Amino acid sequence: MKPLLKVENLSIRLPAGGDREFAIRNVNYDLMPGEILCVVGESGSGKSMTANAIMGLLPKVITVDKGAVIFDGYDLASLEEHRARTLRGNRISMIFQEPMTALNPLMRVEDQIAEVFLVHTKMTRKQRHDRTLALLEDVGLPDPHKMLRAYPHQLSGGQRQRVMIAMALALEPSILIADEPTTALDVTTQAQILKLIKELQRKHNTAVMFITHDFGVVAEIADRVAVMEKGEMVELGNRDAVLNNPQHDYTKKLIAAVPPLVSPKREIKPLQVPPILSVENLCKTYRTGGSWLSKARIVKAADDVSFELHRGETLGLVGESGSGKSTVSRCVVRLLNSDSGKIRLSGSEIQSLGTKELAPFRKRIQMVFQDPYASLNPRKTIGQIIADGPIAQGMPRKDAFAKAAELLALVELPIAAIDRYPHEFSGGQRQRVGIARALAHDPEVLVADEAISALDVSVQAQILDLIETLKKRLNLAVLFVVHDLRVAAQVCDRVIVMQKGKIVEMGDTRQVFESPAHDYTKSLIASIPGANWRSDTTAVTASGVQEGAA
Amino acid sequence: MSIQTLLYIAGRLVKGGVVLLVIAIFNFFLIRMAPGDPAQVLAGEAGATDEIFLQQLREQFGLDQPLYYQLWIYVSNLMQFDMGITYRQQMPVFDLIMERMPATLLLTGAAFLLSLVLGILAGVVAAAKHRQWLDSVITVAALIFYATPLFWLAMMAALFFSVYLDWLPSFGMQTVGENFTGWQKVKDIGLHLILPAATLGLFFTAVYARMTRTSMIETSRLDFVKTAKAKGMKPSRVTTHHILRNALLPVVTLAGLQAGQLIGGAVLTETVFAWPGIGRLMFEALFQRDYNLLLGVFFISSAMVVLFNLVTDVIYCIVDPRIELSK
Amino acid sequence: MNVIKSLTQNKVAMVGFSILFIFVVIALIGPYLYDGSPWRMVQRPFLPPFQNSNYLLGTDTLGRDVLAGLIYGARISLLVGFVSTIIALLIGIPLGAYAGYYGGWVDEVLMRFTEIFQTVPSFALAVVLVAIFEPSVYSITGAIAIVSWPPVARLVRGEFLSLRSQEYVLAAKLNGQTNRNIILREILPNSLSPIIVLASLMVASAILLESSLSFLGLGDPAIMSWGYMIGAAKTVIRQAWWLSFIPGVAIAITVLSLNLLGEGLNEALNPKLSGNREN
Amino acid sequence: QPQNGGTINVVVQPEPPSLMIGMYSNGTTQQVGGNIFEGLMRYDKKLVPHPLLATSWENSEDGKTWTFHLKEGVVWHDGQPFTSADVVFSIDVLLRETNARLRTSLAFVDSITAPDDFTVVFKLNQPFGPFIRLFEVGTTPMLPKHIYEGTDFKMNPANHHPIGTGPFVFKEWQKGSFIHLAKNENYHVKGLPHIEELYWHVIPDAASRSVAFETGKIDVLPGGSVENFDVPRLSELDNACVTTDGWEFFSPHAWLWLNNQEGPTADKRFRQAVMYAMDREFAKSVLWNDYGKIAKGPVGSKTTFFDDTLPEYEYNPKKAKALLKEMGYDGTPVRLMAMPYGETWQRWTEVVKQNLEEVGIKTKLVATDVAGWNQKISDRDYDISFTYLYQYGDPALGVSRTYLSSNMAKGSPWNNAEGYVNKQVDQWLNEAAVVFPDSKRAELYSKAQHQLVEDVPVAWLMELEFPTIYNCKVQNLVDSAIGINDAFGTAWIKQ
Numbered sequence A: 001m002k003p004l005l006k007v008e009n010l011s012i013r014l015p016a017g018g019d020r021e022f023a024i025r026n027v028n029y030d031l032m033p034g035e036i037l038c039v040v041g042e043s044g045s046g047k048s049m050t051a052n053a054i055m056g057l058l059p060k061v062i063t064v065d066k067g068a069v070i071f072d073g074y075d076l077a078s079l080e081e082h083r084a085r086t087l088r089g090n091r092i093s094m095i096f097q098e099p100m101t102a103l104n105p106l107m108r109v110e111d112q113i114a115e116v117f118l119v120h121t122k123m124t125r126k127q128r129h130d131r132t133l134a135l136l137e138d139v140g141l142p143d144p145h146k147m148l149r150a151y152p153h154q155l156s157g158g159q160r161q162r163v164m165i166a167m168a169l170a171l172e173p174s175i176l177i178a179d180e181p182t183t184a185l186d187v188t189t190q191a192q193i194l195k196l197i198k199e200l201q202r203k204h205n206t207a208v209m210f211i212t213h214d215f216g217v218v219a220e221i222a223d224r225v226a227v228m229e230k231g232e233m234v235e236l237g238n239r240d241a242v243l244n245n246p247q248h249d250y251t252k253k254l255i256a257a258v259p260p261l262v263s264p265k266r267e268i269k270p271l272q273v274p275p276i277l278s279v280e281n282l283c284k285t286y287r288t289g290g291s292w293l294s295k296a297r298i299v300k301a302a303d304d305v306s307f308e309l310h311r312g313e314t315l316g317l318v319g320e321s322g323s324g325k326s327t328v329s330r331c332v333v334r335l336l337n338s339d340s341g342k343i344r345l346s347g348s349e350i351q352s353l354g355t356k357e358l359a360p361f362r363k364r365i366q367m368v369f370q371d372p373y374a375s376l377n378p379r380k381t382i383g384q385i386i387a388d389g390p391i392a393q394g395m396p397r398k399d400a401f402a403k404a405a406e407l408l409a410l411v412e413l414p415i416a417a418i419d420r421y422p423h424e425f426s427g428g429q430r431q432r433v434g435i436a437r438a439l440a441h442d443p444e445v446l447v448a449d450e451a452i453s454a455l456d457v458s459v460q461a462q463i464l465d466l467i468e469t470l471k472k473r474l475n476l477a478v479l480f481v482v483h484d485l486r487v488a489a490q491v492c493d494r495v496i497v498m499q500k501g502k503i504v505e506m507g508d509t510r511q512v513f514e515s516p517a518h519d520y521t522k523s524l525i526a527s528i529p530g531a532n533w534r535s536d537t538t539a540v541t542a543s544g545v546q547e548g549a550a
Numbered sequence B: 001m002s003i004q005t006l007l008y009i010a011g012r013l014v015k016g017g018v019v020l021l022v023i024a025i026f027n028f029f030l031i032r033m034a035p036g037d038p039a040q041v042l043a044g045e046a047g048a049t050d051e052i053f054l055q056q057l058r059e060q061f062g063l064d065q066p067l068y069y070q071l072w073i074y075v076s077n078l079m080q081f082d083m084g085i086t087y088r089q090q091m092p093v094f095d096l097i098m099e100r101m102p103a104t105l106l107l108t109g110a111a112f113l114l115s116l117v118l119g120i121l122a123g124v125v126a127a128a129k130h131r132q133w134l135d136s137v138i139t140v141a142a143l144i145f146y147a148t149p150l151f152w153l154a155m156m157a158a159l160f161f162s163v164y165l166d167w168l169p170s171f172g173m174q175t176v177g178e179n180f181t182g183w184q185k186v187k188d189i190g191l192h193l194i195l196p197a198a199t200l201g202l203f204f205t206a207v208y209a210r211m212t213r214t215s216m217i218e219t220s221r222l223d224f225v226k227t228a229k230a231k232g233m234k235p236s237r238v239t240t241h242h243i244l245r246n247a248l249l250p251v252v253t254l255a256g257l258q259a260g261q262l263i264g265g266a267v268l269t270e271t272v273f274a275w276p277g278i279g280r281l282m283f284e285a286l287f288q289r290d291y292n293l294l295l296g297v298f299f300i301s302s303a304m305v306v307l308f309n310l311v312t313d314v315i316y317c318i319v320d321p322r323i324e325l326s327k
Numbered sequence C: 001m002n003v004i005k006s007l008t009q010n011k012v013a014m015v016g017f018s019i020l021f022i023f024v025v026i027a028l029i030g031p032y033l034y035d036g037s038p039w040r041m042v043q044r045p046f047l048p049p050f051q052n053s054n055y056l057l058g059t060d061t062l063g064r065d066v067l068a069g070l071i072y073g074a075r076i077s078l079l080v081g082f083v084s085t086i087i088a089l090l091i092g093i094p095l096g097a098y099a100g101y102y103g104g105w106v107d108e109v110l111m112r113f114t115e116i117f118q119t120v121p122s123f124a125l126a127v128v129l130v131a132i133f134e135p136s137v138y139s140i141t142g143a144i145a146i147v148s149w150p151p152v153a154r155l156v157r158g159e160f161l162s163l164r165s166q167e168y169v170l171a172a173k174l175n176g177q178t179n180r181n182i183i184l185r186e187i188l189p190n191s192l193s194p195i196i197v198l199a200s201l202m203v204a205s206a207i208l209l210e211s212s213l214s215f216l217g218l219g220d221p222a223i224m225s226w227g228y229m230i231g232a233a234k235t236v237i238r239q240a241w242w243l244s245f246i247p248g249v250a251i252a253i254t255v256l257s258l259n260l261l262g263e264g265l266n267e268a269l270n271p272k273l274s275g276n277r278e279n
Numbered sequence D: 001q002p003q004n005g006g007t008i009n010v011v012v013q014p015e016p017p018s019l020m021i022g023m024y025s026n027g028t029t030q031q032v033g034g035n036i037f038e039g040l041m042r043y044d045k046k047l048v049p050h051p052l053l054a055t056s057w058e059n060s061e062d063g064k065t066w067t068f069h070l071k072e073g074v075v076w077h078d079g080q081p082f083t084s085a086d087v088v089f090s091i092d093v094l095l096r097e098t099n100a101r102l103r104t105s106l107a108f109v110d111s112i113t114a115p116d117d118f119t120v121v122f123k124l125n126q127p128f129g130p131f132i133r134l135f136e137v138g139t140t141p142m143l144p145k146h147i148y149e150g151t152d153f154k155m156n157p158a159n160h161h162p163i164g165t166g167p168f169v170f171k172e173w174q175k176g177s178f179i180h181l182a183k184n185e186n187y188h189v190k191g192l193p194h195i196e197e198l199y200w201h202v203i204p205d206a207a208s209r210s211v212a213f214e215t216g217k218i219d220v221l222p223g224g225s226v227e228n229f230d231v232p233r234l235s236e237l238d239n240a241c242v243t244t245d246g247w248e249f250f251s252p253h254a255w256l257w258l259n260n261q262e263g264p265t266a267d268k269r270f271r272q273a274v275m276y277a278m279d280r281e282f283a284k285s286v287l288w289n290d291y292g293k294i295a296k297g298p299v300g301s302k303t304t305f306f307d308d309t310l311p312e313y314e315y316n317p318k319k320a321k322a323l324l325k326e327m328g329y330d331g332t333p334v335r336l337m338a339m340p341y342g343e344t345w346q347r348w349t350e351v352v353k354q355n356l357e358e359v360g361i362k363t364k365l366v367a368t369d370v371a372g373w374n375q376k377i378s379d380r381d382y383d384i385s386f387t388y389l390y391q392y393g394d395p396a397l398g399v400s401r402t403y404l405s406s407n408m409a410k411g412s413p414w415n416n417a418e419g420y421v422n423k424q425v426d427q428w429l430n431e432a433a434v435v436f437p438d439s440k441r442a443e444l445y446s447k448a449q450h451q452l453v454e455d456v457p458v459a460w461l462m463e464l465e466f467p468t469i470y471n472c473k474v475q476n477l478v479d480s481a482i483g484i485n486d487a488f489g490t491a492w493i494k495q
């Protein structure tokens, strides 16, 4: 078979002052008709850049250095803009990562889709309308008539992504480039979108270049896999070959970092009584947008939530976006005031203490935040960030800084980091600082709200290891909020599954994963991409992999 | 328009009314802190007077009453939309203001439209030619107009266009005594309008041009623009259909804020060009201590601000479907 | 630091900075180098510029040295510009900070208060304030400050509103930091960049405002300022255009340089504008 | 050979509060209103009265009874006949209530009666020298009884649509733009007025006023309506004519108020020092373009009672310093308050400040606006300030008011606001107003002038002249002692 698209020796130069000299370098690959090629690699490895080069959508400052992208006899890398334009959206189309921002917020869905026909065809208004309607039906949007009239903000993330897909497939292109189209979506939604892409791809025999960093997704849909590292394509092969028998070290490292979907057998320790933290009938309702003229939007984010947490245990809190995980964890650490219910920290009720009375409890329960960029004050040194807590609790400055130094060692950061600012560190390193800050109080309970979600897989694995080690060493109780079920399966002793503010299931991890009782849990687990892949292997830890210094 | 929208607008108007009332009371006391009173000013201009005359005037104006009583009278009249009588012209404040209002609205309206159209155009062109010479020219010109004192520009313009070139009239709103009608009148007023509207408008043109440019550049980096490009659309269509509309949102907000402020802010232009608007009326009322008139002008121009803010919000809500009129 | 580096690389901003620096130096030391009062009548009136080397820029309606006026005027224009901005910041920042940080009814009350000041046309309010409290440097500076603080309050409020739910602020709360500490040490330093940018533009508009007030005859009669010079020269613009032209240019250049600097700061402090990076 | 027809455009600055000349005596009310209303007489530039609404008048032997004979066939603008009842009503009822300046003089009038429709008789309680100077239109305008009688004068709707007997009728007033007057077709003087239309333009900015004249949009710039700095330039334009006539009745006199009651200025030597410190020649040439005259004393040099033997205070900083040293001036700063009536006064304040500082008097400039200035002057809340006052053709009307100690009450900026007290001077001035005949008056005024010049209650600066600039096509513009105020009835345009 003749390849549809040939990328030959493509190199793209970054402007001066960029991360490195070349965004991608000497990349070669083919795309066959009707195949799904997955491009994987960590953030910044050049995945998007490759796609943009094909689309001719490189930023002005970035230039193709050498090489060619041959499609249909043309070299896309050097095609005149007006010629390229006739291909774009017509023969080659693209879907982007962020469904929230990829649609024009001021235009109705219909107009945005119909624009494709307007630009590339001579259809009448009526024809465009009909085609658009058909497309919306095709991508499985409910009530397509209404959808036509809707604005993007009125749709959910999954619905928007469907609109994007409809737009991309409108003219039945030969090639569809999908740049992380599901990363921002919930697992169940992701599963639906993946299924949709696959279906449509089969139906129209489209070649798909699918960019992702999730090996689960790769396992789910790929025919072939290309692995990129720092701008170079280090491995290219059939799915099974690459996944199960990786050749390149980098690929190996990446795959090793993916947690297998099997909960390790744990010694089931008898739970200590009394629990260090117990939550009873916690309720929290948000009211927004209400005034004396308009009805408020009411969200029950935590609805009668009860659970216990014991020392030395990791309790997972899973569920889809908006299910109330963050709300519960913030109520527990008293960043939010709950509406009703009891929160006991080693027996003392803390749910209604004032700022003053709360102070002694503050240090006993601490939190690690999700975003390693937003959780560190950019204007303070690492030392200050860590020492601030103890100082606020009355520790002399000198001692606090000495303690900060100790903690840096504990989280495996160089002592020199103490005088540096957050922006000088990588995401993983920052997350270590965040952990050190939480530990500065010698807490008994650690709440981690999506503490690893923003990190690359390999870095994720390191942080998970670190937390695990610290937990054992300090006999911590950890409330671990996570949406990635693979991670939950790996690290949690017990899990709680939340849906719409309610706990729908709670139990030992292994038991919940192997025989889920609630329908919602079942659908969650069924949605995990690549569920069959590495469901039987044991966990491989990625320890020993050192991060490069920033 | 839905009931909800109407209710919302009604609510906003009520709130605005409260704000206006507070402003009126605040201004009432503020103005009384000024030395002297209207009687003294009138007497001062008369060139000779005595205590009896001053007393007569004060009685006539009601200024001999205790202050709280005067406030009470003022506020309760205001609640009935009565702004009192001017001390100087002895006519209802509202009538006098309305007599001057068309002039101000014409001037500021023209300046506003001019600056909006010109500014947005310049901003779009500059953004399109980002980092090219045309961009630099527009940016520099905008900066210079932005940095030049308005009154100075007005003076220079009058000097150049009226005196040296004798192209345009330099003062007033119409050629008095000609009694033009129909088109002639329109043309006459139009000619008089050019200089003041242009000088008043230039500053705002600069403001809008800069803002549009920045906003266009920022918006063009947003994701949906990439989507639009990926559809294979021409850059011009991407600009007009996708970037421009989104980029104009902040401009709309700013323009709305300024439209309101313009009414009361044309004092300088009206002074230089002898434009018979309410800015000047305010200025004169201030120095004549014509309390009622001054308060009236402030009230009306603040009311304009409230109104324009509301209109802006409604417009904003029409152009941006994400915004719902509530809260 | 990063900001200074990116600022020094911005040629336009550096031009603005240099001009401003020169003006500030002139304002600070000029009067000592240039002895004699700017009010002294030293030559025949209406001496055009570049005719007498002792009075390079000529003389005004009363035969006073224009250059001396310009030098002394730099002092007052900049002083009024900077001081009024500082006062406006001192009013606007705490107000906005409290409103944004505490939200709820505190926010409601403070913002209604701000709204009142924003509803009254600001130039008119400045005129009235100066006229009522009688023109002097103090009343002018005060009036300019009073009409220019609301945007500061709004900006700071917005910043606080978004920063208060930042994770590092939450972390500080968890640390048991006092609200005061959180406002002053966690949030404020991080909201400074837009404030600095706004402040630089406010200085510029304060200078313009001062000159406008002077033009309307509301300047401090005892102090030589650029605005005064234009105001005093407006009546003789026909016979001596340079008398209004020269200080007008001085104002325009100062305001321009402040704007350039402000724009440079904005680009340096707000990577969204300058960079092409996602983050 | 005057020609009929044409339009004249005049500047009016500031916009008058009203045209009702009987209630408002503001300068611009008089300028415009003086063409709508009329007094019983007109005064020529030598202040000699000429018939207008009165055809003749006579005084009794004892000087206490004045009889006026009115012109017959005069009608108001609304067609009603003008009679002696109007005169009695105007003076005895309306003006007595509303016109402060006239009220002071009416204290000498016991009764006003109208024996028939065209005769009016005034009975005085003692001879009053300046009586015959009271009847120009600004002081004693004739107002229609049939419209005002029994109404609240201030609220009468006719105030907005004035009705007089004058050569022009009121047409329209667009507030903030212009006032339009038109020829009175039924004017009682045959053949007058020549001009068809009269427009008074409101142009608030001085520079714009100049431009308007230059561009030919304006024909007449009344005295004081453009800044002095512009006068030489404008007067050199082609077609521009200048006259300083028409101010004889007012003869504006400028001086510095000096607070006689408090502060360093309470010391006579200090006040004399101020006189010596003042470089009045400089001010005259630079600020007033050499129009006007340095004032020697309290009485204008164009008035009959001026004494030219008065000693002179020349510009002499040395003497000033010596006087200050003698009194032991300790450098207490004095507040110098500018007069908020335009640029010239602002500049003059700066010059005076410079003059004072050169002899070692520390000064602090105080800025204020018209209202503040009036209040501060009338409350004597100042050390030194400016003013200029009209003389109204007779010291009894325009001069004594400033120096009589009986006239010292706070509350008005037009009386003895400096707080000067000298019983001797009081006596001379009071007597001079009522003695008969004029030679006796002159003697008394001379004594008073000498004493005042010695005491320096105020520092006299200049007798001002406000040049009227006009397009030379306008003929016979100023032909009375009040100039522009009643000029257009006789003016005409050369086509």
Ligand SMILES: Nc1ncnc2c1ncn2[C@@H]1O[C@H](COP(=O)(O)OP(=O)(O)OP(=O)(O)O)[C@@H](O)[C@H]1O
Residues within 6 Å of the ligand: A014, A015, A018, A019, A020, A023, A041, A042, A043, A044, A045, A046, A047, A048, A049, A050, A059, A062, A213, C276, C277
């Ligand atoms: N506009 C730009 N200017 C400068 N450098 C850029 C620009 N866009 C991307 N880069 C750099 O190019 C390199 C490749 O970026 P690319 O976006 O292709 O990575 P990616 O693999 O898609 O990462 P991610 O998974 O985060 O999307 C990175 O080092 C990035 O910093």
Ligand SMILES: Nc1ncnc2c1ncn2[C@@H]1O[C@H](COP(=O)(O)OP(=O)(O)OP(=O)(O)O)[C@@H](O)[C@H]1O
Residues within 6 Å of the ligand: A286, A287, A288, A299, A300, A301, A319, A320, A321, A322, A323, A324, A325, A326, A327, A328, A483
């Ligand atoms: N401050 C708030 N005001 C109003 N509604 C809120 C607020 N915070 C959260 N919510 C709503 O409460 C619900 C639960 O939110 P929460 O952040 O607890 O979910 P989550 O499970 O943490 O989701 P995610 O996985 O996306 O972080 C959501 O519907 C959310 O929209």
Ligand SMILES: [Mg+2]
Residues within 6 Å of the ligand: A047, A048, A049, A179
């Ligand atoms: Mg990418």
Ligand SMILES: [Mg+2]
Residues within 6 Å of the ligand: A325, A326, A327, A449, A450
């Ligand atoms: Mg969450």
